[in-house]
């Protein structure tokens with residue numbers, strides 16, 4: 001093995017690494033993929049929603065054998081205070097289409113399946129192998145990797161860094177900085193097991209239809225954060241994530257937050273009688289466009305979470321990971337087919353292609369959004385949710401109070417909580433960040 005030379009080495013067998021390895025191997029490149037986990041998926045934590053379109057672009061017939069849980073027909077967005085939720089629900093029979101748009105998946109099973117496809121495409125996949133360091137030549141070009149297995153450098157023309165959010169290799173090689181605590185969220189998650197019929201009945205879901213709840217508000221105790229509930233076939237994924245800098249500032253415990261979320265009066269009945277089998281914690285890149293590091297250099301490219309390619313505003317990550325992995329693979333295959341070297345200049349093709357994709361277009365569009373929500377988190381995650389709940393209750397409670405008085409009370413509460421100037425300033429900043 002150590003004597004062999006590869007066209008490409010992919011570090012990591014998550015969504016981005018598998019997409020890159022599959023794309024290159026299926027175009028005839030000699031690919032080695034290294035994964036530190038016992039098997040692909042063993043280290044991966046995701047809610048998880050799979051966005052079908054991005055996988056379909058890579059493996060068009062994936063629905064034939066991929067381990068999919070439910071296809072999603074309903075999305076509930078909730079704004080919570082301590083005793084209520086105000087919701088917007090979108091459910092459509094259009095999502096019962098022949099090739100559904102979104103599915104819930106369980107990453108440990110899904111990543112194993114994806115990895116089988118990578119092997120079938122011709123890549124060599126080695127698990128339980130940690131890449132300890134990148135190998136560089138005297139000019140600073142990446143020429144391969146060192147691993148924790150005995151042996152010398154494994155050589156390749158290019159190394160694809162698909163090592164996830166921590167990105168230690170890239171950081172050690174000074175290709176990127178350590179992500180700042182205000183640019184990453186810590187998410188904790190549990191799996192609640194329930195019989196399929198109970199889930200179907202509780203959420204009004206026939207067959208393998210699924211529902212997602214995403215909740216923001218007082219559940220994050222003033223921190224910028226989001227709670228989620230995803231229905232799988234025989235389980236519910238429940239989790240909550242908040243900015244690491246906010247955890248540090250408030251000293252809130254992630255587990256206490258998750259415990260409070262699952263005991264929220266709107267969530268508790270949905271989980272009643274479930275058996276909890278798994279608990280996991282993981283970081284999520286949250287810095288958006290401004291946190292993206294250099295994406296390529298001499299002999300290397302970086303993809304997925306390691307490149308901070310995560311759209312926190314739209315709660316999308318794995319699709320950006322898969323797409324950046326695919327595009328990196330296509331760019332490398334194109335350079336190889338022209339018999340050009342894997343120099344920084346040539347690998348800039350990856351960035352040029354990514355610029356044209358939804359990945360960088362979306363992240364660029366919302367470039368000011370993460371900072372706005374992060375720096376004004378108490379307003380957006382406590383004050384406004386509480387006011388929304390008061391207004392909703394005022395609207396639906398019938399107690400003989402004249403409607404004009406109710407409307408005045410709602411307006412007065414709004415101004416008392418934020419002042420006219422505060423409201424205008426939040427609205428303007430939100431509009432500017434969203435434009």
Ligand SMILES: Cc1cc2nc3c(=O)[nH]c(=O)nc-3n(C[C@H](O)[C@H](O)[C@H](O)COP(=O)(O)OP(=O)(O)OC[C@H]3O[C@@H](n4cnc5c(N)ncnc54)[C@H](O)[C@@H]3O)c2cc1C
Nearest residue numbers: 012014015016036043047048049131164304305317318321
């Ligand atoms: C709680 C939670 C919920 C989420 N929900 C969703 C969701 O519903 N939908 C969605 O689209 N996204 C979601 N995401 C985001 C999504 O999981 C990530 O964007 C996606 O997994 C990134 O893929 P990746 O391949 O870049 O990194 P990862 O999936 O993290 O894979 C990195 C891989 O590299 C391996 N590795 C790291 N270092 C080394 C090394 N030195 N040597 C060898 N191997 C190494 C790791 O073991 C790992 O397998 C969620 C994330 C979390 C934490």
